Amino acid sequence: MITIKGLNKVFTAKDRNITAVDNLTLDIKEGEIFGVIGYSGAGKSTFVRLLNRLEEPTGGNITIDNQEITALNTKQLRAARQEIGMIFQHFNLLWSRTVADNIAFPLEIAGVPKSERQKRVQELIELVGLAGREHAYPSQLSGGQKQRVGIARALANKPKVLLCDEATSALDPETTNSILDLLVDINEKLGLTVILITHEMHVIRKICNQVAVMEDGKIVEQGDVLDVFLRPKQPVTRKFVEQVMGVNDEDEGIDHLIGTYEHGKLLRLHFIGETTNQALISQVSKKFNIEVNILQGKITNTQRGAYGTLFVQVIGESQEISQAVGFITEETSVEVEVIHDAE
Structure with missing residues (x-):
């Protein structure tokens, strides 16, 4: 489903180069929930933004569903992004729009007719558990409800891939669990491939099938979540396991x-x-x-x-x-x- 080969991202700051993603190679299967974990500065958020070219890679290539994302021109990329949904840590909602209008926004950009938009929005509101909140504004919602709007908006164009960049970091533990349960439900119902970026091992433990551990822009350990928990090889991985197991x-x-x-x-x-x-x-x-x-x-x-x-x-x-x-x-x-x- 997703093949990444030799992916690099180098930033230039104050006349020096900073390598955020360093020769990263990875395969992610269709329909799985794949976790990428690392501490702050590990390069994981840069990595996920490279997948839909919100950041332009310095080198390497990315193929999603047999389409090489890194080879697309601006017009082609715009079309490809409709099949790659993304949710963010701080929701990124339009505060002057209602719940329904926020969810409808990507459909408007895609030129979907109004009657079809309204039908799709209602389906998504039901899917994410926001029935009755259609006309509320973001300022009237809890953190968990805001993230549910963000998830619904990301699903509006029926993407094949859902990217989650620290999607639960701004939430309390109980709300985090409810959002993670929702992501599992969406994964099962829609068959989406989900890539989850986090610094919290309990998030990986709860919903991911596979995990890759990032440090200094590199993947230092990768495998089945249960295997990684049982036999962590790298010091950074052992630290993450300690978060959950003490x-x-x-x-x-x-x-x-x-x-x-x-x-x-x-x-x-x-x-x-x-x-x-x-x-x-x-x-x-x-x-x-x-x-x-x-x-x-x-x-x-x-x-x-x-x-x-x-x-x-x-x-x-x-x-x-x-x-x-x-x-x-x-x-x-x-x-x-x-x-x-x-x-």
Whole structure:
């Protein structure tokens, strides 16, 4: 659906060059929600603006739905942009226009007849959950409602791709979740390819299928969201995972656990996908002559399934404990790590 090869963007400021996007190559499949995450200055917002040429690339090429965006002239680009919707962090609404008129604006520019515009606007108002607010002005709306208007406006021309540049950063957590749920609903109903730019890992965790991590204009890590959460390779990725899982607090707590429990083995269990719902502790306790004490743990969810970490103390004969660990390792998809052996 989207193929990006060797994409570069260099800005010139005060007689020096600043590389915002550095030789970026990426493939995004049709119909998926693809997340791009990075801290401020990583180049992610510049990257998303290059996709519809709100910023002109210094080098490289972008192909969307078999059309090379970087090769289009001004007239061709104007037509191509109708198939690339975009929503922004600060909404970018027309404050002198009502909700309905804001949504209708891109249809007016495209020359869509009034009766057809009105029908399309009403469909979109229903889709984004703004029924009854058609005649309200932006100043009369909450932040979440403003973003819903922005989403409806971006969908007006029935685009194939929806670009979201920090679309939830200005919203409170509850409103953020409602907007993310709406994006998932739109993705499923319309089959849109969604590219989501953010600096918040919980946004990636909640709705994205794939994620690319940006740092200094480069993609430093990429993959399935669940895989990246489970096995982050780069320091910047591990920091983002800590936002959601509190890994630092967890690891600091290991020393406390080791110092507190003087018998048996301390195990760290990594649950992935469906295994998070299995009654594993009960099953192992019944099958083997051991005592299992749950010490602490945390489970979170991604689009591909849940995963989590559980710390347990196992008390019993060494042979029984070894058999129990072997059973978990061989008969389930739970990963086992012995972090302390007090025997």
